[in-house]
Amino acid sequence: MRKPIRGALAAFAGALLLATGVTAAGAPAAQAADSTTTAKPVLGWSSWSFIRRTPTAQNIEAQAKALKTSGLVKDGFVYANVDDFWYHCPGSQGPDVDQYGRWVTDETAFPPKGSENGIQVVADYVHSLGLKFGLYVTPGISKQAVAQNTPIKGTTYHADDIATTTDEANYNCGGMVGIDYSKPGAQDFVNSWADQFAGWGIDYLKIDGVGTPDIGDVRAWSQALKQTGRSIHLELSNNLDINNAAAWQQLSDGWRTGGDIECYCGPNGSSYPLTTWSSLTSRFDQVAAWAPYGGPAGYNDYDSLEIGNGANDGLTLDERKTQMSLWSLAASPLILGTDLTHLDPTDLSLLKNTDVLGVDQDGIDARRITDGADSQVFAKTEKNGDAIVGLFNTASAPREVATTAKALGLPGARDYALTDLWSHGTTESAGRIAADVPPHGVALFRVHPTHQVVRGAAPSVTLGLDWAPAASDSTTRTVTATLTDNGSRPVTDAALALTGPDGATISTTSPTRARTLKPGGALQATYTIALKPSDELFAASDFQGTASYRFGPGTTHLDVGDTLTVNHAVGAPYKTYASTTASFSQSGTRLGIRAQGEDLYQPVDEYGTIYLPGAEHDGSTTTVKIDAQANTSVWAKSGIMVRNDITKAGSSAGYLALVETPGNGYLLDWDSNGDGQLDSQDSTGTATYPSWLKLVRTGTSFSGYYSTDDSTWNLVGTIDLPTAAATQDVGLTATSHAAGTTGETDFDSFTTN
Incomplete structure (x- = not known):
């Protein structure tokens, strides 16, 4: 289910900024004036990813105990946090409240013990393990408090004196309205709630659903927590506006920069898989954008670390290393979302890697050095002058990823020691910092400049493939394989080779062997490839580059791979357009789109399309068959x-999309206000392949249908689109809903009349 997107009135937001004394983001603040300053990013565990909607005293205590017995507490993972659903929510009228308008604990899930509230009972247990305890809240006041006009503790004021009629974002329960902080009693209400939390032993408070209009709530909670006299970490969530980064810095200890990392894609409501590669890759841009605003007063929070349950995490082992490396380079809080009672031994070893944890705990944000089509490079300089660099391969095949010591900001040196923080091995480099990185993987190095060649370290040697530009439908391609000695010592007996699929002819006139590669030298061979013709829309061929060399007594072997995709030109009368990375193909009546794209719904509009200009009009009927669709999301x-x-x-304007989704059936999305963004939706059915879609226009009314047999048609929805022009463009569209990930859709029999 989509979480609602709440609009914010600019004037109201500006007034709040002025009223709270906070300026919009410009230069990052040097120190958080009002937050409880956090010296290092916090480490711990939260209930949302795995337990989600069913927290209980029993399962929270079990996770806290596992945090202790696993040894993670010794590495700094000390917070055990309860997220949403700890309170009693009867429905849309909002959470149940006590005599002072504060949420009531769900006593079935968290039974009291004598006079102790059930949450306090769990907090006491967590503290007995030497851990800290966290809880969850959202801005505003429950509608039930307003309906009952509950008194505000310690004052003569009541809920109705401070409440507004504006709905607040409580994503799952709902029923919260805003607080007017210009009214007497407003701060007192939040103070009484904070006092209650402090009395229960809360050490960490997450405020969810925070937006620009909630700066007043954040300030009130910041002040309220301080006046309790208890040190309570304040974390804000989620998808916060970077334009208000100065406010989040001033008022809190950490802030979520994006939406949820969870994919919510498990079968039958299962928590597993917890996340996906596409959810992870969206964080690269966030880390780059938010880098100026983290530490030491508070930290950019990139959401839960989904490492601990092996394949159930939803990530490969290399992808799990990528997540932990990126979060650590960014000095993000490391809050685990996994089931700690069933820890995977390999994952546990990742989490207990003190070299990588040290990168996170230095509290320094990395900057982006490279933003490539299939690579990302992030780096930061530590206080001792060493650079920490992450070489990320976002491609689906092994790749060489490289940068230089100069690009990392390191001084000139005779040599550089490269310590791999995952394998703990050390190589040396004369200045080129490179690695052959597995698909979706990372090489995480500590780079230390030295005045002499690093003793006992082999040179860094890497292999890369570089494809020459060619027309996408060309069956003849050229690729250059390069074996590079990046070090200050020579290697010997170097050799190159390239292999490909059956039917491909591979030839080269270049030397493929060298007796010696000098420091900084390279063996390079250019190969010509003739591919077997294919009528597939997107014919994929896998190629493997291999190399070997000797240094010391043994022979080292390297390999990198790549997938070459050949498509066919799209001919008249069709045209193509893309607002994201996309390619197109046509073979007879079949049409194909391979596209990336974050979404096709406000505020994002990223897609590839094969279209017919001006072909949609009153009386039009458009149909298409969807043969296959990649399940990228x-x-x-x-x-x-x-x-x-x-x-x-x-x-x-005049915008609508009738689409199929792998996990949410058939949708009719449309732009209800003419601003060029899809903002409304009807949905029905369960996806199956092949499927047929049909769109019928009558005046400015559009009806969308789907069929699983091209005979029986099921209505998705009928909508009126008053901004539709007399003639419009109509086409096929695709978006992967996964930034940086390409998904293919194969269409057939596209007709409109």
């Missing part, structure tokens, strides 16, 4: 798009 979208100008993503 349960929200990946493929189908029919209509808008006044399909080449004006994000702005053109």
Whole structure:
């Protein structure tokens, strides 16, 4: 289920900023004036990812005990946090409240013990293990408190004196309204709630659903927690506005920079898998954008660390290393979301890697050095002058990823020691910092400049493949394989080779062997490849580059791979357009789109399309068959798009999309206010392949249908689109709903009349 997107009035937001004395983000603040300053990013565990909607005293205590017995507490993982659903929520009227308007603990899940509240009972147990305890709240006041007009503790005021009629974001329970902090009694209400939490032994408080209009709530909670006299960490969530980074810095100890890392894609409501690669890759841009605003007063929070349950994490082993490396480079809080009572031994070893944890705990944010199509490089300089660099391969095949000591900001030196923080091995480099990185993997190095060649260390040697530009439908390609000695010592007996699929002819006139590679030298061979013709829309061929060399007594072997995809040109009358990375293909009546794209719903409008200009009009019927759709996300979208100008993503009106999704059935999305963004949705059915879609226009009314047999048609929805022009563009569209991940959709029999 989508979480609602709450709009914010600019004038109201500006007034709040002025009223709270907070300026919009410009230069990052040097020190948080009002927050309880956090010296290092916090480490711990939270209930949301795995336990989610069913926290109980029993399962929270079991996780806290596992945090202790696993030994993670010795490495600094000390917080055990209860997220949502600890309180009693009867429905849309809002959480149940006590005599002072504060949420009531769900006593079935958290039974009291004598006079002790059930949450306090769990907090006491957590503290007995030497851990700290966290809890969850959202801005505002419950509608039930307003309806009952509950008194505000210690004052003559009541809930109705401070409440507004504006709904607040409580994602799961609902029923919260805003607080007018200009009214007497408003701060007292939050103070009484904070006092209650402090009395229960809370050490960490997460405020969820925070947006720009909630700066007043954040300030009130910041002040309220301080006046309790108890040190309580204040964390804000989620998807906070970077334009208000100065406010989050001033008022809190940490702030979520994006949406949830969880994929919510498990079968039958299962928590597993916890996340996906596409959810992880969206954080690269966040880390780059938010780098100026983290530490030491508070830290950018990139959400839960989904490491601990092996394959159930939803990530490969290399992807799990990527997540922990990126979070650590970014000095993010490391709050585990996994089931600690069933820890995977390999994952536990990742979490207990003190070299990597040290990168996180230095509290320094990394900056982005490289933002490539299939690579990312982030680096930071530590207080001792060493650089920490992450070489990330975002491609689906092994790749060489490289940068230089100069790009890392290191001084010139005779040599550089490269310590791999995952394998703990050390190589040496003359200045080129490179590694052959597995698919979706990372090489995480500590780079230390030295005045002499690093003793006992082999040179860093890497292998790369570089494809020459060519037309996408060309069956003849050229690739250059390069074996590079990045070190200050020579290697010997170097050799190169390239292999490919059956039917491909591979030839080279270049030397593929060298007796010696001097320091900084390279063996390079250019190969010509003739591919077997194919009528597939996107014919993929896998190639493997291999190399070997000697240093010392043994022979070292390297290999990198790549997938070459050949498509066919799309011919008239069709045209193509993309607002994201996309490619297109046509073979007879079959049409294909391979596209990335974060989403096709406000505020994002990223898609690839094969379209017919001006072909949609009153009386039109458009149909298409979807043969196959890549499951890059349960929200990946493929189908029919209509808008006044399909080449004006994000702005053109008269906009709708009738689409199929792998996990959420068939959708009719449309732009209800003419601003060029899809903001409304009807949905039905369960995805199956093949499927057929049909869109019928009558005037400005559009009806969308789906069929699983091209005979029986099921209505998805009928909507009126008053901004639709008399003639519009109509086309096929696809978005992967996974930034940086490409998904393919194969269509057939696209017709419109």
